[in-house]
Amino acid sequence: MRKTTLFILLLLTLLRLAVPGPGQAGEQDAGAMKGIPASVAADYIYSVIQANRAIYSEVIVERLGFAISLKATERWRVEKTLPLPAQFLLLSSQVSEKKNVGMTYRLMSLWPINPRNSPKDDKERLGLEKVVESPDKPYRLTLSTGTGLYHKSIYPDIAVTKACVTCHNQHPKTIKNTFKLGDVMGGIAIKIPVRKDIKDPISDEFLVPPEVVADYIHSVLESDRTVYTEYVVNRLQRENIVYASEHWWEDNALMLPAQFLLNASDLMSAGSLNLDFKLISTWPINPHNGPANEFERKALDQVAKKPFRPYNMVHTIGGKNYFQAVYPDFAVSPACVTCHNQHPKSPKRDFALNDVMGGIVMTFPLNP
Numbered sequence: 001m002r003k004t005t006l007f008i009l010l011l012l013t014l015l016r017l018a019v020p021g022p023g024q025a026g027e028q029d030a031g032a033m034k035g036i037p038a039s040v041a042a043d044y045i046y047s048v049i050q051a052n053r054a055i056y057s058e059v060i061v062e063r064l065g066f067a068i069s070l071k072a073t074e075r076w077r078v079e080k081t082l083p084l085p086a087q088f089l090l091l092s093s094q095v096s097e098k099k100n101v102g103m104t105y106r107l108m109s110l111w112p113i114n115p116r117n118s119p120k121d122d123k124e125r126l127g128l129e130k131v132v133e134s135p136d137k138p139y140r141l142t143l144s145t146g147t148g149l150y151h152k153s154i155y156p157d158i159a160v161t162k163a164c165v166t167c168h169n170q171h172p173k174t175i176k177n178t179f180k181l182g183d184v185m186g187g188i189a190i191k192i193p194v195r196k197d198i199k200d201p202i203s204d205e206f207l208v209p210p211e212v213v214a215d216y217i218h219s220v221l222e223s224d225r226t227v228y229t230e231y232v233v234n235r236l237q238r239e240n241i242v243y244a245s246e247h248w249w250e251d252n253a254l255m256l257p258a259q260f261l262l263n264a265s266d267l268m269s270a271g272s273l274n275l276d277f278k279l280i281s282t283w284p285i286n287p288h289n290g291p292a293n294e295f296e297r298k299a300l301d302q303v304a305k306k307p308f309r310p311y312n313m314v315h316t317i318g319g320k321n322y323f324q325a326v327y328p329d330f331a332v333s334p335a336c337v338t339c340h341n342q343h344p345k346s347p348k349r350d351f352a353l354n355d356v357m358g359g360i361v362m363t364f365p366l367n368p
């Protein structure tokens with residue numbers, strides 16, 4: 001299952017070898033680093049959105065449609081079905097926006113089914129026209145608005161399956177019915193606040209502090225997992241339609257929220273960006289998810305004691321700097337508590353609601 005295992009183990013082994021210990025040479029205060037280019041931050045965020053969308057479309061929607069005839073439909077709330085992938089992304093972007101991290105994302109098109117998904121201004125319209133013309137690269141722009149300065153990256157959204165084409169072409173509200181497989185149907189826009197005084201002197205690109213980039217990525221991960229837990233797992237379980245199971249692939253079931261996150265991580269590390277994340281705990285059901293080194297042990301301890309901020313660190317491996325952030329993972333719903341406390345392999349049986357159950361570890365290179 002875990003294609004990343006080798007990569008993670010390799011990285012951790014390197015970390016163990018390279019890091020003499022907390023506070024000594026080889027580690028730096030994360031605040032000392034100016035940041036990574038806004039375009040790279042946008043690429044990270046985009047890759048997490050895409051990985052989660054791929055898991056949702058392929059492993060949830062397509063597989064369950066085939067296995068138990070559970071479909072994704074526009075009126076999912078009344079029809080007791082799965083939300084469409086576009087609706088999943090919209091829900092997630094709304095959850096993320098409520099966290100007020102500053103970064104926002106949305107799906108849009110020059111030919112939208114829902115007029116709300118039209119470009120908001122001439123710059124967005126131009127960006128969409130550009131990615132239709134050259135879908136091999138995102139279109140980047142800088143925006144100055146009443147609320148400040150922003151970097152925006154617009155990525156093409158491509159008709160990767162027949163279903164995209166058929167559904168859009170046949171939809172009663174579509175304004176274009178000639179989409180073909182491989183066409184650019186729209187775009188995903190990611191908007192990041194930047195400051196005019198934080199720039200790379202050589203490339204002249206805006207820089208975003210690494211701990212802020214980590215907050216953005218964490219916000220997408222959390223929002224997607226929340227939407228999956230609330231609007232897919234909890235809702236369909238309440239309706240007695242389908243259940244979450246650890247052995248989802250055998251049982252034609254929904255994967256667990258932790259597996260949703262871990263599968264996305266597997267997909268990501270198959271890519272080329274070197275962004276990696278995983279879920280760990282001092283009391284893991286799966287021993288593979290225990291802390292792998294002194295840094296992770298200490299980080300878990302810290303986020304359990306002070307769950308307001310992530311625990312951040314910069315590691316130097318072979319002359320390359322890696323930023324690592326560990327975020328607390330809370331028991332946000334009674335299901336987290338019940339399942340872990342009752343699981344035969346759980347080493348801890350007295351979790352309570354809102355406890356810190358573990359941590360999300362995120363790693364990406366500085367100076368990418």
Ligand code: HEC
Binds near residue numbers: 109115161168171
């Ligand atoms: C079963 C029908 C269906 C399928 C399959 C589907 N879509 Fe959509 N799509 C919709 C609907 C309905 C909306 C409008 C959702 C809303 O109200 O915001 C939408 C929205 C969108 C939007 C935002 C612009 C708009 O049209 O409102 C894009 C871009 C998009 N889809 C691309 C895709 C791509 C790419 C795929 C395949 C990977 C796909 N869609 C698969 C029905 C579908």
Ligand code: HEC
Binds near residue numbers: 262285332357359
């Ligand atoms: C229906 C059972 C179930 C539910 C509900 C559930 N989990 Fe888990 N969780 C598991 C299992 C099983 C694993 C081990 C997955 C693996 O093999 O990597 C796991 C893994 C984890 C891990 C990694 C450490 C470990 O125990 O292996 C964390 C942290 C975690 N879950 C937190 C949560 C949180 C927070 C929630 C609620 C949002 C939640 N879980 C909901 C069963 C569950």
